[in-house]
Amino acid sequence: MSVIEVENLTQDYLTGFWRKRSVRALDSLSLQIASGEVFGLLGPNGAGKTTTFKILLGLIRPTTGSAWILGSAIDDVAMRRRIGYLPEQPYFYDYLTAREFLLYCGALCDLPKTEAAERADKLLHQVGLADSADKQLRKFSKGMLQRVGLAQALIHDPEVLFLDEPMSGLDPLGRREVRDFVVGLRAQGKTIFFSSHILADVEAMCDRVAILNKGRLIESGKLSEILKAHSNELEVVVSGVTEPALAEIRSLALSISASPDNARIRLKDDRDLARMLELTHAAGGRIVSVNPVRESLEDLFVREVKGS
Amino acid sequence: MIFVDEKNKALKITAIAYNTFRESVRDRVLYNLVLFVALIVAAASVIGRIAVGQEAKIIIDVGLSATSVFGLLIAIFIGIGLVSKEIEKRTVAVILSKPVRRSQFILGKYFGLCLTLLVNTTAMAAAVALALIFAKGGFDAAQLALWPAAYLIFLELAVMTAVALLFSCFSTPALSALFTLLIFLIGRWSPDLKLFAETADSAATRIVSRALYHLLPNLASFNFINEAAYGESVPARLLAGNTVYAICYVAALLAVAVLIFDRRNFK
Incomplete structure (x- = not known):
């Protein structure tokens, strides 16, 4: 059964002050995300990723279309007890300490005080903020806020997580940590729906992806299938x-790209491989490696976005 | 189960209210104003010494007027940011993505600022009471007139907070401040508005002023400072009537605020 089901979601915004103009932010998006899956939503800025998240979380009402999370309609407030959300570029109440903020979030998620306190301590430790638990959030760096954001999304131990650009603003080490963290959450059986334009992170974590551009879904499926389909x-x-x-x-x-040490030769397929090896041996050369070219997500992304 | 649900709803409103209160305390809203009213009351005592026999009158008059003005400043300038600041800084997305109804959010924000105002008004009235004890060298009958008048000030502030919060749900802070201040001024002069509605020449003017008189809060009856300064206590009927009026007016404003906030998209 799908944990997240999106059917024909369309979102139009009115822009302009005098002459109102309708802009389509999301165009008939349909998706299904299964239980325990890590699903990546990819797309350039303005593709409609954040709009999709905000509709699913009830922050924006869609122009048309519908969606369900865990079998409940998205405007069901009680259902939100079972989901967690990390917004893009999180900003929290800067007059609170990290611990106070997590306790506040716990109270809003119906957690009893003692349980919220235990969860807060555990999560602060897990995201590496145990030493800064009693510091006001105004003193936190962007990366630290991102970790607080992860902790607040998890305070009530939700089944489904929505992470909007969880890696943005993090240094390479921080990204690695968040990546490991998400992998750990998957191992716990949580369903994770996240958006990104950092393709390496998506490649490392996702079971399936959907690529959005200008509000339209241009491709979706298993990463290996999308990539394989384009590479011989x-x-x-x-x-x-x-x-x-x-x-x-x-x-x-x-x-061919040649450097003083070696040459990288790209072949269309394996039909010319034997002839090429022959030529190399005849010239006294040495084969270093032969690999199928796996189209990187970057290549796919650029091609799809340009083509659409 | 229904009982648990109701309890959870109340707990969430309390959590949001407490957080709003905590914000204003940490922004040092209370400290500065309490200090300020203490200075004013001290000044009033000095004047009281010059105008012998008038101490109680001047202390109550200056003290309560300051309480009202500073309370109003808090109600307007924090009130207009209650919702708009959360939208602008996007903290609203974090809160509303949790199992929190939009109405709970609005009520929590409202009660949080009311709590700040309650603490503020009480502290200021206490400072006035202290100054009275000093000036009179002990308990004085004027003390009895002070507290009911201070309660009416709080009720007026509660109404103004709801006005500011309503604007905060759909307007920019600058416009909200302007509108709220305007409503306060018209509300304070509502008896004049009524008189104008009865005596204006043009029928259209009469209808508009009468509509405004009924629609805008009637704040004149909340101002009992002058009478209190002369040792006159607020009649019980006026206290009860104003309490009911304030509750109904605030409920109506909050209902409209919830309706507007419920329809908003948070881009």
Whole structure:
């Protein structure tokens, strides 16, 4: 059964002061996310990722379409006891300490005081803020606020998590930590719906992705399938091949990038591989590696976004 | 189960109210004003010494007027930011993504500022009472007139907080401040508005002024400072009537605020 079900969600905004103009932020989006899945929503800025989240969390009412979370309509307030949300660029009450803020969130999620206090301590420890628990949030860096954001989203131990750009504003170490954290949450069986434009993070964490551009869904599915569908190419790395031999190899290759140590040769498929290996041996060269070219998510992303 | 639900709802409103109260305390709203009224009361005592026999009158007059003015400043300038600040800083998204109804949010914000005003008004009235004891060298009958008048000031502030919060739900802080102040001024002069409604030449003017008289809060009856200064205690009927009026007026304003807030999208 789908934990999150989105059906034909469309969102129009009116912009302009005098001459109102309707802008479509989301166009007939349909998605299903299964229990225990880590689902990534990808897209450039303004693609409609945050709008999708805000509709699902009841912060924006969709123009048309409907959605369900855990079998309940999205305007069901009680259902929100079972979901957690980390907003994009989180800002919290800066006059509160991290612990006070988590206790406040706990109270809003019907947690008894003692349980909220225990959860707050545990989460502050998990996100690496145990030492700053009693510092006011105004003294926190962006990365620390992001961690507080994660902790508040988890204070009531929700089944489903909505993480809007959880890696933004983090240094590489921080991103790694959040990534490990999300992987840990998946191991606990939580369903995670998150958005990002940092593709490496999506690649490392997601079971399935959806790519949005200008409010439209352009592709969705298992990452391996989306990537595989576009790749037959091979990359051969050779060393010790002289320029005259390379000229002959060039006629077989899609592209060659040569450096003083080696040359990277791209072949359309494996039909020319035998001939290429022959040429390399004949020229006294050495094969370093032969790999199928796995289209990176970056490539796919650029191609899809440009094409749409 | 229904009982538990109701209890949870009340607990959430309390949590939001307490957080709002905590914000104003940590923003040092209370400290400065309490200090200020203490200074004013001290000044009043000095004047009282010059105008012998008038101490109690001047202390109550100056003290309660200051209480009313500073309370009004808090009600307006914090009230107009109660909701708009949360929207602007996007904290509203964090709160409303939790199992919190929008009406609970509005009520919590309202009661939080009312709590601040209650503490503030009580502290100021206590300062006036202390000054009276000093000036009179002990308990004085004027003490009895002071507290009911202070209670009416609080009721007036509670009404103004609801006005400011209503504007805060849909308008910018600058416009909200302007409108709230305007409503306060018209409300304070509502008997004149009524008189105007009865005597204006043009029928249209009469209708508009009468509509305004009924629609805007009638705040004149909350001002009992002058009478209190002369040792006159607020009649029980006026106290009860004003309490009921304030509760009904605030309830109506909050209902409209919830209706507006419920329809808002938080982009």
